[in-house]
Amino acid sequence: MIDNEDKSDIDGEDVGDLCDNCVNTYNPDQTDTNQDNISDVCEFICGDADDNGKSNILDVTYIISYLYKGGPAPDPIERADSDGIGGINILDISHQISYLYKGGAAPIC
DSSP states (O other): OOOOTTOOOTTOSSSOTTTOSSTTSOOTTOOOTTOSSSOGGGOOOTTOTTOSSSOSHHHHHHHHHHHHSOOOOOSSGGGGOTTSSSSOSHHHHHHHHHHHHSOOOOOOO
């Protein structure tokens, strides 16, 4: 057990931040299938907005749907921030297309 005097718990799951394996995302069971000390809910493929296990054109359409058509948000939202600047916008779509089809930089969530 780790001493956590201030009992900080950013995500409100009753697991103190010092013991939490995914501090900003609610994950009360702390599931860590591959035992790398990062919760399964915090592990994702950067650029895989639709969470199908790969980065492809479907992720571009998923981001477009989310931004402009009221589609569901990526979960966690960071998986769609492929340009790594924080937040999701048209630049992430451009970055993803450049990566997939023009030899651009890989997503950097």
